[in-house]
Amino acid sequence: MVLDNCLVMFTIANGLILKGKNLQPSYENILIDDGIILEINKDVFEGEIIDAEGCVVFPSFLNGHTHIGDSIIKDVGYGLSLDEIVKPPNGIKHISLLESSDKDLVDNMRDSLWEMFNSGTTHFIDYREGGVKGVKLLKSAIKDVPISSIILGRDESFYRDDPDLREVKIAVRKLLKYCDGIAPSGFGEIQSEVADLIVGQCGKFNKMCSIHAAESVFCQEDSLEKYGKSEVERAVECGFDQIVHGTNSVNDDLRLILDSGVNLVLCPRSNAALSVGWPPLDRIVRCGIKPILGTDNVMLNSPFMFRELEFVVKMYSLRYGVCVSSRDLVKMATTNVCYNDVNQRVGKCEIGVGNFSQLVVARQRSRNPYLSIVNRLQTKDIINIINRDNIHKFY
Numbered sequence: 001m002v003l004d005n006c007l008v009m010f011t012i013a014n015g016l017i018l019k020g021k022n023l024q025p026s027y028e029n030i031l032i033d034d035g036i037i038l039e040i041n042k043d044v045f046e047g048e049i050i051d052a053e054g055c056v057v058f059p060s061f062l063n064g065h066t067h068i069g070d071s072i073i074k075d076v077g078y079g080l081s082l083d084e085i086v087k088p089p090n091g092i093k094h095i096s097l098l099e100s101s102d103k104d105l106v107d108n109m110r111d112s113l114w115e116m117f118n119s120g121t122t123h124f125i126d127y128r129e130g131g132v133k134g135v136k137l138l139k140s141a142i143k144d145v146p147i148s149s150i151i152l153g154r155d156e157s158f159y160r161d162d163p164d165l166r167e168v169k170i171a172v173r174k175l176l177k178y179c180d181g182i183a184p185s186g187f188g189e190i191q192s193e194v195a196d197l198i199v200g201q202c203g204k205f206n207k208m209c210s211i212h213a214a215e216s217v218f219c220q221e222d223s224l225e226k227y228g229k230s231e232v233e234r235a236v237e238c239g240f241d242q243i244v245h246g247t248n249s250v251n252d253d254l255r256l257i258l259d260s261g262v263n264l265v266l267c268p269r270s271n272a273a274l275s276v277g278w279p280p281l282d283r284i285v286r287c288g289i290k291p292i293l294g295t296d297n298v299m300l301n302s303p304f305m306f307r308e309l310e311f312v313v314k315m316y317s318l319r320y321g322v323c324v325s326s327r328d329l330v331k332m333a334t335t336n337v338c339y340n341d342v343n344q345r346v347g348k349c350e351i352g353v354g355n356f357s358q359l360v361v362a363r364q365r366s367r368n369p370y371l372s373i374v375n376r377l378q379t380k381d382i383i384n385i386i387n388r389d390n391i392h393k394f395y
């Protein structure tokens with residue numbers, strides 16, 4: 001593997017490219033200079049030539065939801081309940097993170113980041129535990145990895161039964177100096193006034209705010225009983241930019257997600273691992289929501305988008321007795337975010353003239369380029385990964 005900081009002009013030639021937000025297939029060449037796509041044309045052959053014959057060239061992956069911090073405890077607690085594993089502050093995950101050394105945490109996070117990048121992910125949105133210190137540790141793990149991060153922090157002060165709002169506000173402001181936004185765990189762990197404060201502060205400083213919602217039936221029932229509203233309703237009313245899960249959506253939840261424009265991240269493998277359900281993907285797609293995919297906790301799942309995609313394509317057929325559009329599925333992992341306002345902070349680009357180059361060149365393993373990505377591709381099939389002016393070449 002070679003990593004170049006590529007300032008020279010080059011052309012990706014002879015491949016099948018998936019262009020635009022809709023991943024339109026086209027045999028054209030892509031001219032790139034200084035991290036920008038200058039031209040897409042059948043006849044362009046300038047600068048260094050990357051021969052992509054027999055390859056599919058597609059936008060690199062966005063992993064919309066990760067907890068990279070728990071890379072250190074892969075498969076620990078597998079089979080236990082959602083609360084026993086991840087609920088703050090006493091879930092296995094939180095105790096284990098507190099007991100780990102900074103060096104071990106950073107080393108394990110760095111391994112996961114390279115695994116992600118080498119398998120075609122150039123962007124990820126991480127939900128980082130441990131306050132400002134947790135954010136700093138992740139940043140030090142990222143330092144030499146050419147991956148683009150969106151880090152959403154959280155603080156222990158959010159979780160008190162009787163929260164000191166002044167303390168929460170100070171914690172939020174400190175976090176926002178170091179990271180891209182805030183993501184508390186879920187409504188079951190925080191008071192409504194804490195959620196309002198987080199959303200207000202993120203809006204004030206033009207940062208992103210996100211929350212887990214409707215992950216389990218219990219979360220939803222608890223919310224409906226205590227507040228007369230589902231978690232999704234509360235998240236939308238509060239003004240969060242991104243909702244993670246929506247797995248157990250009820251009533252008008254999906255309509256609210258569509259009408260509000262909130263970004264929805266689905267994590268089907270994580271939901272399966274925790275036995276909390278299957279997201280209503282048929283209704284989500286049918287009603288016009290453009291969800292993105294995430295792999296969630298590294299302790300439960302590898303952060304590979306290929307695995308997430310293959311799981312979804314197979315489970316969809318099993319669940320509904322019909323196939324999902326494999327093009328729609330690849331969009332969930334690549335360009336769907338480009339339709340949503342959160343992309344102003346994420347910065348993901350489709351393949352198009354004038355855009356940053358964020359591409360994967362990989363061997364095409366079947367005639368259908370989308371199913372080739374979803375059903376066939378492995379890390380070893382990747383020839384190049386390009387994130388702006390960083391180009392990785394695998395030989």
Ligand SMILES: [Zn+2]
Pocket residue numbers: 065066067127212244296297
């Ligand atoms: Zn999560």
